[in-house]
Structures are given as C-alpha cells and as structure tokens.
Amino acid sequence: MSHTVRITGITVTPVAFRDPALLNAVGVHEPYALRAIVEVTTDAGPTGVGETYADEEHLARLATVSHALIGQDVFALNAILARTRAALGGSTGDDSHGLTGKITTGGTVDRVYSPFEVACLDIQGKILGRPVSDLLGGAVRDEVPFSAYLFYKWAAHPGHQPDSWGEALCPEQIVAQARTMVDRYGFTALKLKGGVFPPDQEADAIRALRTAFPHLPLRLDPNAAWTPETAVRIGAELDGVLEYLEDPTPGIAGMAVVAGEVPMPLATNMCVVGFDDVEDALRAGAVGIILSDHHYWGGLHRSKILSGICDTFGLGLSMHSNSHLGVSLAAMVHLAAATPNLTYACDTHWPWKDESEDVVRPGVLAFRNGSVAVPSTPGLGVELDHDALARLHEQYLACGLRNRDDTGYMRSIDPAYQALKPRW
Numbered sequence: 105m106s107h108t109v110r111i112t113g114i115t116v117t118p119v120a121f122r123d124p125a126l127l128n129a130v131g132v133h134e135p136y137a138l139r140a141i142v143e144v145t146t147d148a149g150p151t152g153v154g155e156t157y158a159d160e161e162h163l164a165r166l167a168t169v170s171h172a173l174i175g176q177d178v179f180a181l182n183a184i185l186a187r188t189r190a191a192l193g194g195s196t197g198d199d200s201h202g203l204t205g206k207i208t209t210g211g212t213v214d215r216v217y218s219p220f221e222v223a224c225l226d227i228q229g230k231i232l233g234r235p236v237s238d239l240l241g242g243a244v245r246d247e248v249p250f251s252a253y254l255f256y257k258w259a260a261h262p263g264h265q266p267d268s269w270g271e272a273l274c275p276e277q278i279v280a281q282a283r284t285m286v287d288r289y290g291f292t293a294l295k296l297k298g299g300v301f302p303p304d305q306e307a308d309a310i311r312a313l314r315t316a317f318p319h320l321p322l323r324l325d326p327n328a329a330w331t332p333e334t335a336v337r338i339g340a341e342l343d344g345v346l347e348y349l350e351d352p353t354p355g356i357a358g359m360a361v362v363a364g365e366v367p368m369p370l371a372t373n374m375c376v377v378g379f380d381d382v383e384d385a386l387r388a389g390a391v392g393i394i395l396s397d398h399h400y401w402g403g404l405h406r407s408k409i410l411s412g413i414c415d416t417f418g419l420g421l422s423m424h425s426n427s428h429l430g431v432s433l434a435a436m437v438h439l440a441a442a443t444p445n446l447t448y449a450c451d452t453h454w455p456w457k458d459e460s461e462d463v464v465r466p467g468v469l470a471f472r473n474g475s476v477a478v479p480s481t482p483g484l485g486v487e488l489d490h491d492a493l494a495r496l497h498e499q500y501l502a503c504g505l506r507n508r509d510d511t512g513y514m515r516s517i518d519p520a521y522q523a524l525k526p527r528w
C-alpha cells in the first residue's frame with residue numbers, strides 16, 4: 105500500500121549575492137545577482153529545496169503557484185505541472201531573465217514549475233534514500249565536467265572596491281583570467297562570453313587562448329551581437345580553433361544561414377529555449393548543439409525529454425548557466441550525471457560568486473580537475489544553511505535591486521549605451 109507525501113507548506117525567499125562587473129552583449133552585471141530559494145515542507149517530514157530567478161514578476165508567479173500546490177503529492181509531478189499551468193492561467197506574460205530569447209506561454213510555465221519539481225525530487229530522494237540522479241535513470245558518470253566561463257570585465261563596479269579578479273578587457277587579460285580559473289578549478293574547457301568588443305578583437309582573444317591552452321576545447325558566445333555576414337567571416341577565421349560557436353546571430357533564420365557556411369557546429373541558448381522552438385530549428389538546420397538549462401526547460405525530467413530529442417535528431421547537448429548558488433549547482437550535477445548524451449563540459453558562473461556567499465553548507469560541491477563529484481547521499485545532497493539564507497535575504501532587501509537589468513545598469517554609467525542585436 106503506497107502512501108502519499110503531501111505538500112504542507114512552500115516558502116520562497118529572494119536572496120542577493122555579490123557579482124563582479126561582468127560585461128556581455130546587453131550591458132554589464134549589476135553589483136548583486138538575484139536568486140529565489142524555494143523550500144517545500146511535507147506531512148511526512150522530509151523537506152526539499154529548489155532555486156530559480158528572483159525577478160519581481162517571477163516571484164509573483166511563484167507565490168501564485170505556491171498556494172495552488174499545497175496538499176499535492178510530491179510524487180505526482182504530472183499533477184503538479186498541470187496545477188502550475190492552471191494556476192498561471194492563459195495570460196502568463198513574458199517571464200524572461202537574462203539572455204535567453206523570446207519566452208512563450210509554455211516557456212513561462214516551464215520556468216515557474218522548475219524549482220518546485222526540483223524540490224519535490226529532493227524530497228522523493230530523501231524518502232527513498234536515493235540521490236536525485238537515481239530518480240532520473242541513474243548516474244552514468246561519477247563526476248560532471250564544467251567549462252571555465254570567461255568574461256570581459258571591469259576591475260570594479262563604479263564606486264566599489266576592486267574584486268580579486270581584476271580587469272579583463274584585452275586578450276592578455278582574458279588569458280590571465282583563464283589561467284587563474286584553470287589553476288584554481290582545473291577546468292578542461294574554456295568559454296569566452298563575447299558580444300562585448302568588435303568581433304575581430306574577440307577572435308584575437310580566442311587565438312590568444314588557443315596559444316596559451318593548446319589542448320583545451322574553446323567556445324565563443326557573442327549572444328547574437330553579430331550579423332550573419334560577420335558570423336560567417338569570423339567563423340571561417342576560427343576554423344579548427346573553436347569547439348562550437350554559440351549564438352553568433354539572432355533568430356533561427358539567421359542562425360541557419362550561418363550554420364550552412366561555417367565549419368564548426370553552432371550552439372544555442374537563445375533561439376531554441378523551449379519545446380515550441382525545436383521543430384523550426386530542426387527544419388531550418390539552424391543549430392548543431394542545444395544548451396539545456398533546467399531552470400527554463402521545466403525542471404530535470406523535462407530537460408531529459410530535451411536530451412531525448414537531441415539524441416533522436418542527432419543534435420549535441422550542452423548546459424547553460426546564469427549566476428547561481430549551490431542548490432542550482434547540485435541540480436545541474438544530478439541532471440548532467442544522468443544524461444548520457446550530455447557530452448560537453450557544462451557552463452557554470454560558479455567561480456564568479458564569492459566563496460563566502462551561498463545558501464548551502466560548504467563541502468559537498470567541490471571542483472576537482474574541472475569537475476564536480478555527483479552527490480551520492482539522498483535527494484540533492486545539499487543542506488540549506490538557514491543563517492546564510494537569512495543573511496542573503498537581508499542583502500536582497502538592502503541592495504534595492506528587484507530585477508536583472510544589465511542594460512539599465514550600463515546606461516546609468518554610459519547614458520549613450522544601446523543594446524543592439526546585432527551590433528556588428
């Protein structure tokens with residue numbers, strides 16, 4: 105006789121953690137990154153945790169859905185997804201965050217559902233005494249490789265103290281940043297966030313990385329800042345240098361033009377960001393690799409549906425990241441471990457976070473040789489530190505930021521700045 109495990113309460117806590125002045129195609133990261141921590145309690149005792157965006161409208165949607173999920177069985181994920189969809193209704197709005205393309209109604213449901221699904225899987229694992237990777241089909245690797253995520257950056261936010269990373273505005277400084285990342289974390293792949301400087305300068309930085317790290321796979325992500333013509337030209341120049349070129353140009357049609365002309369595969373986390381986009385991208389031959397991200401693909405099980413689609417249609421699969429804390433990292437590691445065709449090193453913004461700022465207790469998620477060992481304890485394997493959660497929530501209240509706005513922040517520093525897509 106099986107017993108239901110009912111949700112008795114859900115708490116959503118927005119938090120803020122310090123973030124360096126990282127430059128991208130639409131501006132610069134603000135001094136704090138925002139996240140929301142979702143805690144789910146049950147009548148059986150075990151609790152679960154999820155992590156997601158904390159933009160204001162997203163928080164409002166999380167609150168709406170939290171009420172609708174009280175009383176649900178944590179093993180009834182199909183019912184929880186249906187309830188999420190029903191609670192949000194037809195007019196879900198545009199739940200966008202960061203540089204991840206146009207969001208459809210289905211995409212908004214997937215974003216809001218994700219942290220609840222992860223928290224329920226955490227609880228399921230604790231009840232069954234099994235790690236979350238086992239609930240996803242079982243780990244096929246003991247550790248998950250990540251890529252160094254290199255950013256052009258200022259030495260400091262205007263008016264703030266410099267951070268420990270220093271300035272990175274030219275190829276030599278990008279190589280130095282990569283060296284620090286590789287020395288500290290052991291990363292075995294390098295990704296440069298581009299779309300910041302004219303494309304030839306960014307191609308020079310990639311060539312400098314190739315010289316300094318002859319054996320590491322390299323990726324460049326201009327976040328749709330280039331025209332198809334520019335992308336074709338730079339793509340041809342970087343033949344044999346890049347493992348993949350990520351979102352060089354906006355939209356499926358533009359990506360298809362570039363894909364037909366450049367020698368390396370194109371990857372995306374901008375023109376295929378939900379199940380609605382897959383068919384058009386496949387028919388157009390626009391991408392060779394999709395970057396999954398459980399935060400907007402609807403949690404861990406739905407990310408595995410994406411992996412099945414990629415497997416079926418011969419597409420590669422990698423993993424995208426935004427600024428995140430330890431709950432997200434744990435979920436990413438379990439998912440990647442249980443996804444056989446996720447063969448590229450995953451993205452993570454982890455090194456950009458101050459080590460002293462997290463909501464999970466330290467020790468479990470350590471990087472060794474660029475990889476994180478898959479937790480083998482029940483659930484996600486991470487434990488919330490409620491004092492740290494309270495501190496980062498206070499920081500959220502005090503910092504005054506309520507939405508991610510890289511462009512608005514850049515304009516507050518340079519009023520003439522415009523986020524052009526494409527720019528070059």
Ligand SMILES: O=C([O-])C(=O)C[C@H](O)[C@@H](O)C(=O)[O-]
Nearest residue numbers: 128202203373424425426427
């Ligand atoms: O791969 C990507 O496109 C990203 O990671 C998007 C993010 O918004 C990144 O550009 C950032 O944090 O500035």
Ligand SMILES: [Mg+2]
Nearest residue numbers: 325350351373
């Ligand atoms: Mg990208």
